[in-house]
Amino acid sequence: MTTHDQDTEIFESVDSDAPVVDPYGASSDDDTDGAPVFTVSGGDWNDLVDEATALHEERIVVNMGPQHPSTHGVLRLILELDGETVTEARAGIGYLHTGIEKNMEFRTWVQGVTFCTRMDYLTPMFQETAYCLAIEKLLGITDRVPERASVIRVLMMELTRISSHLICLGTGGMEMGATTVMTVGFRERERILRVFEAVTGLRMNNAYIRPGGVAQDVPHGAVDMVREVVTELRGGLRELELLLNENPLLKGRTVGIGYLDLTGCIALGVTGPVLRSTGLPHDLRKSAPYCGYETYDFEVKTRTGADAYDRLRIRIDEMYESLKIVEQTLDRLQRTEGQPVMVEDKKIAWPAQLAIGGDGQGNSLDHIREIMGSSMESLIHHFKLVTEGFRVPPGQAYAAVESAKGELGCHAVSDGGTRPFRAHFRDPSFNNLQAVAAMCEGAQVADVIVAVASIDPVMGGVDR
DSSP: OOHHHHHHHHHHHSOTTSOOBOTTSOBOTTTTTTSOOOOOSOOOHHHHHHHHHHTTOOEEEEEEOSSOTTSSSSOEEEEEEETTEEEEEEEEOOTTOOOHHHHGGGSOTTTHHHHHTTSSTTOHHHHHHHHHHHHHHHHTOGGGSOHHHHHHHHHHHHHHHHHHHHHHHHHHHHHTTOHHHHHHHHHHHHHHHHHHHHHHSOSSSOOOEETTEESSOOOTTHHHHHHHHHHHHHHHHHHHHHHHTTOHHHHHHHTTTTOOOHHHHHHHTOOTHHHHTTTOOOOHHHHSOOTTGGGSOOOOOOOSOOSHHHHHHHHHHHHHHHHHHHHHHHHHHHHTTTOOSBOSOTTTOOSOSEEEETTEEEEOHHHHHIIIIIOHHHHHHHHHHHHTOOOOOSEEEEEEEEETTEEEEEEEEEOSSSSOSEEEEEOHHHHHGGGHHHHHTTSBHHHHHHHHHHHOOOHHHHHO
């Protein structure tokens, strides 16, 4: 008889009421009282697994993030797992909290633009526009914003929409293992960032859209440059379509994944492509137009699958619609060439008469000559406008735009001073992130990555 057989025979012969004696001399005393006793007599592994599953002792809690390459920033997902199945999913936020909204209370109304542009750092033009539209409502100058300024705003927002969607598709593809999707997406986005740099001087965090209009007109040659970029983007988008739309691997990973129907979207306040993937054509550009969107020809794209695949297809369709709008803005820019891009009220218009000089970007030489050489009043006014800022009548206003991720709103409150009393943003990433539990519970761990990517959250907008 082998040693193993001896041990087994000893354990099987022990009376349950008698003290357990270790065959090698170790005494257990009462350490095993109340503990489950397992008979070591061999057996099939499948039977052991079934026993463990019946006891529900395989359920564990896993933290995905906040340092994780597939959580779209510092998002922490607390997942309760039963094997590979997610039984509970929660989102932990606050790891990127910047206090942007609070900081804006200590800056002038114009300086607030440089804060809100940094919230969702992939859609800066949308934050700037929503904030400025709210200020213009408080000032009562909504109808006095020049047409050319509104056209430029629409141009910049639609290019930003394409840029944001390219990041969504590119990073989502990378997270599923398709590096080519990422390289193509970032390549096409780079074309748009070059346009932003030419017009605003910066690639991101532009602070270009200001209360009353925009900081400066588009430079000479910008219209031709954007037309060329539009042609290149159409080719790049077609390449993405060929890579993605009918790819069996992609469809296997996304069709039926991250499902959230219309009832769920309405209950959670979800907007944007996630909502439109349920078949509801809700788009603020159509339902509550701003910046003259009612005069542009475009369609609101919807699908009915309510899953990650349909959200991907909607974003591709929306990029083509944005290109249509961009082409219309270029025609209008040619028609309005030479017209102002800032409201005429000199008590609001700041910075004043920007122009590109030999030393880069700055105030026009004529303006500098006037305030420094011929008009003390102009110098005083310029100094107070820049340092102190303009006053906004007491009141509150809410303005919303259709961001790339959904409804982006700004609630601005003024106490009559030169600084916001309160500026609060309804960021779509924050609301849409509530859908994580509904999309992920009951799915596999790998499906969590796809579901979160289909929401396309940016944590700068969530934490603010």
